[in-house]
Amino acid sequence: MLNRDEDILKAAEDWQKAGHGVALATVVETWGSAPRPAGSSLVINDDGTFLGSVSGGCVEGAVVTEALDVIASGKPKMLEFGVADETAWNVGLSCGGTIRVFVEKVGQS
Amino acid sequence: MKLETLETVNVERAARRPVIVVTDTDNGEQRLVKAADIATDPLRAELAKQLRMGKSGTIEVGGKKLFLNVYAPTAKLVIVGAVHISQALAPLARSLDYDVTVVDPRTAFASPERFPDVPLIAEWPDVALPPLNIDHYTAFVALTHDPKIDDPALLHAFARDCFYIGALGSRKTHAKRGERLKARGARDSDIARIHAPIGLAIGAVSPSEIAVSIMAEITAKLRLPAPEKEQAA
Numbered sequence: 001m002l003n004r005d006e007d008i009l010k011a012a013e014d015w016q017k018a019g020h021g022v023a024l025a026t027v028v029e030t031w032g033s034a035p036r037p038a039g040s041s042l043v044i045n046d047d048g049t050f051l052g053s054v055s056g057g058c059v060e061g062a063v064v065t066e067a068l069d070v071i072a073s074g075k076p077k078m079l080e081f082g083v084a085d086e087t088a089w090n091v092g093l094s095c096g097g098t099i100r101v102f103v104e105k106v107g108q109s
Numbered sequence: 110m111k112l113e114t115l116e117t118v119n120v121e122r123a124a125r126r127p128v129i130v131v132t133d134t135d136n137g138e139q140r141l142v143k144a145a146d147i148a149t150d151p152l153r154a155e156l157a158k159q160l161r162m163g164k165s166g167t168i169e170v171g172g173k174k175l176f177l178n179v180y181a182p183t184a185k186l187v188i189v190g191a192v193h194i195s196q197a198l199a200p201l202a203r204s205l206d207y208d209v210t211v212v213d214p215r216t217a218f219a220s221p222e223r224f225p226d227v228p229l230i231a232e233w234p235d236v237a238l239p240p241l242n243i244d245h246y247t248a249f250v251a252l253t254h255d256p257k258i259d260d261p262a263l264l265h266a267f268a269r270d271c272f273y274i275g276a277l278g279s280r281k282t283h284a285k286r287g288e289r290l291k292a293r294g295a296r297d298s299d300i301a302r303i304h305a306p307i308g309l310a311i312g313a314v315s316p317s318e319i320a321v322s323i324m325a326e327i328t329a330k331l332r333l334p335a336p337e338k339e340q341a342a
Binding site (some may be wrong): 008009012013016017024026027029037038039075076078100102104105106107 | 110111112115116118119122132134136137162165166167176178179
């Protein structure tokens with residue numbers, strides 16, 4: 001693992017304290033051959049800068065886009081990625097697994 | 110996640126204390142449970158199980174989906190004795206995600222040539238061990254066969270409440286070791302914590318096989334619930 005979880009969570013805290021809007025995306029469920037286990041996380045700030053991984057690169061782009069919405073709205077979101085539908089080739093998991101990713105804003109009351 | 114929750118997670122992680130964040134993924138409600146508070150938590154059985162496995166996951170309780178995010182410290186392995194078994198044990202433990210340190214005051218043994226890529230401390234246990242911050246999430250093995258090195262090291266492991274303590278030596282050697290340690294203030298309950306002869310009984314012969322038996326025993330101690338641990342031990 002390139003980024004240990006503590007670095008990711010420390011970045012989340014540092015970015016938030018530096019005045020950034022920050023979201024945390026965490027794999028909460030996996031089925032089939034998902035690339036990263038539950039608990040893997042990605043932290044995103046309002047520049048679109050991110051650290052960590054929820055899928056080893058397959059769906060990070062889509063998660064970052066959704067995270068920017070969550071930062072703006074403050075409302076958590078559950079995302080699901082898999083290969084179940086036709087559009088899956090765009091933002092899907094080539095390995096054939098399915099993952100659910102919970103995206104929440106850091107600093108929400 | 111509240112900033113306060115995130116700060117607490119980071120503080121607990123830095124202190125190598127486990128913490129679990131429980132999230133209701135339908136509404137984002139969240140609470141944090143420190144390891145010390147698990148025993149009195151309504152979800153204690155589920156929390157204890159996830160922590161033991163070191164695994165995060167979603168559970169269903171009363172029709173609610175709760176995500177338990179487990180932040181467990183990286184387990185350490187401290188190997189006292191830069192011996193032949195240790196040369197096999199260190200890389201095996203690293204492949205199992207342990208942070209490994211080898212301690213041996215004998216510089217002929219503790220050489221980087223014999224232990225590439227492993228932190229090595231060529232000092233006596235009284236100097237080498239205190240800075241390692243050995244804690245409950247540490248497995249500790251004494252492999253030198255030399256009481257001058259192994260005995261003080263084991264006394265340190267008792268004091269730090271390591272989750273696994275093992276020492277090389279036959280039953281006879283171990284009985285003598287028990288007497289020596291008691292003479293230096295160890296309790297019977299401390300002596301009983303030492304796994305000796307070290308490793309699961311798998312008929313291991315070569316240093317690499319002994320390394321496998323040691324890591325199997327450490328894994329059992331880490332992952333099995335308490336009653337099964339006794340059977341495996």
